[in-house]
Each structure stands twice: as structure tokens, then as C-alpha cells.
Amino acid sequence: MSNKKKVLLAFSGGLDTSYCAIWLAKEKGYEVHTAAVHTGGFNEAEEKALAEKAKNLGIKNHVMLNVEEEFYEKGIKYLIFGNVLKNHTYPLSVSAERVFQAVAIAEYAKEIGADAIAHGSTGAGNDQVRFDLVFNVMAPEMEIITPIRDQKLSREEEVEYLQQNGIDQEWEKAKYSINKGLWGTSVGGAETLTSHLGLPEGAWPTKVSAKEPKTIELHFENGEFVGIDGQIFDPVQAIKELEKIASPYGVGRDIHVGDTIIGIKGRVGFEAAAPMLIIKAHQLLEKHTLGKWQLYWKDQLAEWYGMLMHEGQYLDPVMRNIETFLEDTQKNVSGKVFLKLEPRRFELQGIESENDLMASNFGQYGEMNNAWSGEDVKGFTKILANSMLIQQKVQEQNND
Known part of the structure; x- marks a missing residue:
């Protein structure tokens, strides 16, 4: 049985997480386990290719965690209920799935008895916060290790380090x-x-x-x-x-x-x-x-829900409160x-x-009023005008 400490690395197979895998084993002495999380972005061939990359890096064990159904049931469903578009534009395509990837990583880290969790985020983006937030809430006893962020590495430095450790392959940077x-x-x-x-x-x-x-x-x-x-x-x-x-x-x-x-x-x-x-x-x-007020309050709460989801605060209990309202x-x-x-x-x-x-029988907008009379509207309008009329008269008197 190994006496080495165990780390779970959130693994994409790219340059950053490949560097992390080697560095964690060579420099920190960890037994490195890796996991990727399927939220709809992998096909079977890609899953196999990722497992092969992990094997070539000497990873102790690699798994693919499929949370696609959970991502829908606990996330996407409520984004639809709320018609959530960040800044009226973006359907939280990546930001929402990052939360569920982080949750799956934290759960699996506990399952295998990991001492630490690692990810390859840089210090310049949102993902570092999303992952760290979830890990701090779900696995506060585990150390969070982020080599790329902490060491401020350039791409060239990462490639050189991997080559020095026998990982010599083309790390061509995609244009997009x-x-x-x-x-x-x-x-x-x-x-x-x-x-x-x-x-x-x-x-x-x-x-x-x-x-x-x-x-x-x-x-x-x-x-x-x-x-x-x-x-x-x-x-x-x-x-x-x-x-x-x-x-x-x-x-x-x-x-x-x-x-x-x-x-x-x-x-x-x-x-x-x-x-x-x-x-x-x-x-x-x-x-x-x-109805009018259902639509109004849905908009208010849904925008709040989308903001918290985008910023990685999915585990805040208020999110469950908003979900209850949206579902109702x-x-x-x-x-x-x-x-x-x-x-x-x-x-x-x-x-x-x-x-x-x-499709009601009460009336057709701009065409026919079936459930009220013209006199009803006159009285309704007079009462509706009262507050504005009172305010106008009082202000006129005070300004004289």
C-alpha cells in the first residue's frame, strides 16, 4: 500500500493539466489521480483519447465522471424556467457547467480519499474562482493546488518542463x-x-x-x-x-x-x-x-439566479429558494x-x-369588451387617476 499523499487533478488533457500531472508527481511527490467531467462535451472517441493521454503521463488512475443528466436536472432546467441570459445575451453555456464539474470533482475526491484537489486554471479568469468556491465549501479539509496560477508559467516554460521529464509531443496552440x-x-x-x-x-x-x-x-x-x-x-x-x-x-x-x-x-x-x-x-x-406579476417577479429572481450561477455561488441556499419559486x-x-x-x-x-x-372569453385586445362596460372603465380610470391627481394638486399649491 502506498504511503504517498493522494491528489485528484481535474484533467482536460491539454498543456496546463499535463504540466500539473507531472509536476504534482515529480516535485510534490503525490500519487496523482485524474478525472474529467462529462457535461455534454465529449463523444466516445474523445473519452478514449483523454484516457490514453492520462495513461501516457503515468497517471495512477483516470475516470470520466458523467453528470450530464444531473447538469440538466439541477441546473439547465432552472435556467430555462428563468429564461436566463446573462446581460440579456449569454445562456451561461460554460459558466453553468463549470459549477457541476467542480461539484463532481469534489465528490469524487472524497470518494477516493484524496488529500488534495488540483486544477489547471490560470489567475486571470473566472474558472479559478468557480472551482475554488465549490472545493472550499464541499471539501474544506483538502488542500487546493493550482500550479499554473501560483507559478505564473508561460506556455514555453510548461513545454520545456514536460520535455525535460520525457513528455515530448506537439503542444500546438489552437487558434481558437x-x-x-x-x-x-x-x-x-x-x-x-x-x-x-x-x-x-x-x-x-x-x-x-x-x-x-x-x-x-x-x-x-x-x-x-x-x-x-x-x-x-x-x-x-x-x-x-x-x-x-x-x-x-x-x-x-x-x-x-x-x-x-x-x-x-x-x-x-x-x-x-x-x-x-x-x-x-x-x-x-x-x-x-x-400573469403580469408572475412574469415580473420571475424576471427579478431569474436574473439574480443567473448572476449567482455565473459567479460559482450555486451552493448558496438561496439558490434552492429561487428554484422552488421558479418551479412553482x-x-x-x-x-x-x-x-x-x-x-x-x-x-x-x-x-x-x-x-x-x-383565448379567454373576457375580451379581445383592441376589439371587443365582453366582461365590462364603458361605464365600468370610466369609474376604474377615475379611481386609478386619484393618486396622481392628488400629488399634482399638492405640489402645485406648494410651488405657488
């Missing part, structure tokens, strides 16, 4: 940094480090290949997206199927600009066809099936939403629902 998951794909490059340049067509992972307009029906049941054109799926599969249909149209692309957790402005491109269509369709269905509002949010897809744009055409508040 791509992070793919169930809820969208982020795209970062030289252009997103500026304030004025857009991403070129070649930077986007999915090419615009669909040319003919297409009309589709999205099905919702109690706020959850469950089907397309009459075919019902489980929600995770429904998201994947919609992504296959919509992403070739080039919809759901944008560049998000926002305030990072560490206080600087950040800019990133993203490709999220299914999330954007689902959120916009869900929002339209809610406009028909929820979805009891009548069922029906179909009709969409038209065209290259680089989509159009919300309308909805069909048994709970459509427009």
Missing part, C-alpha cells in the same frame, strides 16, 4: 479556444481579446450549411422542453436533437461582454442554437400562460411554440396552449 457542452459552446480567440473585432466565419465550430427555411414545433410540459414536431424525448435528448436541427442554420451565435468575477471586463463568443431557441420559445409561451411558476407553462428557421435568423411565430390567457 473551444469549450463544448450540452448548453452551448464558447469560442475565444484573438478577436475576443479586443473590443471591436468580430469572430470570422472559420472560428465557429458549426458551419452554416442549411439554406432552406424550416418551420418546427417545440413542445413544452410544465416549463420543460420535451419534444420537436410531435416527437417526445427526455429533456436532455430533446436539447441534443434541436441542436442538430438548428445549428446548421447558424442561429444562436453571438459575442457576450460582461463583468468577470475578478472585476475586469471579459468578452467571449458562443454558439448555442438549442439554448437560444428554447429560452426564447419558453419565454413566449410564458407570456401567454402567466411552471405548472401552466405547457403547449407548443411555432418557430421558423432561416440561415442566421429565427422567427417566433406563435403558440398553442390549453392555458393560453389570450
